[in-house]
Amino acid sequence: GQSLEQPSEVTAVEGAIVQINCTYQTSGFYGLSWYQQHDGGAPTFLSYNALDGLEETGRFSSFLSRSDSYGYLLLQELQMKDSASYFCAVSPWNQGGKLIFGQGTELSVKP
Amino acid sequence: GAVVSQHPSWVICKSGTSVKIECRSLDFQATTMFWYRQFPKQSLMLMATSNEGSKATYEQGVEKDKFLINHASLTLSTLTVTSAHPEDSSFYICSARNRKDQPQHFGDGTRLSIL
Numbered sequence: 001g002q003s004l005e006q007p008s009e010v011t012a013v014e015g016a017i018v019q020i021n022c023t024y025q026t027s028g029f030y031g032l033s034w035y036q037q038h039d040g041g042a043p044t045f046l047s048y049n050a051l052d053g054l055e056e057t058g059r060f061s062s063f064l065s066r067s068d069s070y071g072y073l074l075l076q077e078l079q080m081k082d083s084a085s086y087f088c089a090v091s092p093w094n095q096g097g098k099l100i101f102g103q104g105t106e107l108s109v110k111p
Numbered sequence: 112g113a114v115v116s117q118h119p120s121w122v123i124c125k126s127g128t129s130v131k132i133e134c135r136s137l138d139f140q141a142t143t144m145f146w147y148r149q150f151p152k153q154s155l156m157l158m159a160t161s162n163e164g165s166k167a168t169y170e171q172g173v174e175k176d177k178f179l180i181n182h183a184s185l186t187l188s189t190l191t192v193t194s195a196h197p198e199d200s201s202f203y204i205c206s207a208r209n210r211k212d213q214p215q216h217f218g219d220g221t222r223l224s225i226l
Contacts, residue, residue, distance in 0.1 A: 033214040042204045042220035043155070045113065050212055096160060096168065097143050097211055103154070 002026035002095075004088055004102035011108045012078055020073045020105045022088035029090040032064045032071045033099070038084045046086075047073065075107075083109045112138050115207050117218025125226055126197060132190045132221045134205030141207035144188040145215060146180060149202045161188050195225045 004024040012018040022032070031050040035043035049055050049064035049071060061074040075082055085106050089099040114137040122130050134144055143162050147155045159180050161167040167180035177199075182188040188207075192199055202222050206215040 030212040031214065035217070042117075042202075043206075043217045045214055045216050048214040091211065091215075097208065098145070098157060098160060099206075099215055101154060 002090075002092055002100050004090065004100060006086075006088060006102040006105045008103065009106045009108070011110060013110050014078055014080060016078050017074065017076045018078060018107065020075075020086050020088075020107070022071045022073070022102055024069050024071075024088075024090060024102075026090055026092055026100065028093045030093065031091065032062070033089045033091075034060075034062050034073045035087045035089065036084050037087065037104075043087065078109050080109050080111070083107055113216045114138050115141075115205065115216045115218040117205050117221055119221060120219060121222050121224075123224045123226065124195065127194055128225075130192045130195055130223060132192075132203055132205070132223075134188045134190070134207065134218050136186045136207045136216075139207075139209050140185040141188070141209060142185065143208055143211075144182055145206045146178070146188075146190050147204045147206065149204060149220075155204065158190075192223065195223070197225045199223065200225045 006022050033048050034046040037043045047062035054063050059076045064071040085104045087104045088102040116135045118133045146158045149155050158173045159167045159169045161180050161182040163182050163185050169175045179191040204220040206217045208215045
């Protein structure tokens with residue numbers, strides 16, 4: 001089957017750097033997406049890797065290695081407002097555009 | 112770029128009412144839109160996939176006569192919850208994308224409460 005694995009919880013302090021890993025077991029897919037979701041809110045798009053390598057968007061960066069079936073989201077200069085759930089997701093070639101989500105990582109940023 | 116607008120944000124209505132939720136892509140053409148439902152502390156559950164100009168594809172267990180989806184243009188899809196009942200109360204979220212090799216972008220969601 002197709003699945004994505006993420007750590008369930010990560011805790012870090014303000015100003016720190018945190019990396020959230022995503023390993024997957026899936027056949028071909030278009031790209032790896034990352035989303036942030038605060039309690040009570042909708043997911044917000046953060047980053048997308050169509051190709052292997054690093055994509056940088058401000059404090060957030062994302063990485064993909066298809067050969068290693070692995071990706072990660074890197075958050076720098078952590079702020080309290082970054083406390084949220086983070087999901088990785090892929091859109092497999094054979095799923096009509098549907099997203100397959102990881103179970104989400106709950107990030108807690110402490111002062 | 113890639114902004115998806117969803118309206119309304121909140122709906123409270125009586126049982127038996129039909130409720131329409133709109134999802135618009137503001138700065139790109141959304142060839143495909145998706146409708147999700149989410150209960151508190153649970154994952155997003157895909158309800159249906161909607162391609163512009165064609166009938167929506169519903170996920171198993173989702174009643175197509177209950178949740179009517181229309182995607183008449185490249186920038187607008189609507190979800191109508193017909194004859195809503197309290198068990199339909201939930202957080203409904205749409206997403207949209209242009210090409211298959213591009214990410215989905217989500218609307219802000221609609222919180223539906225049926226009394």
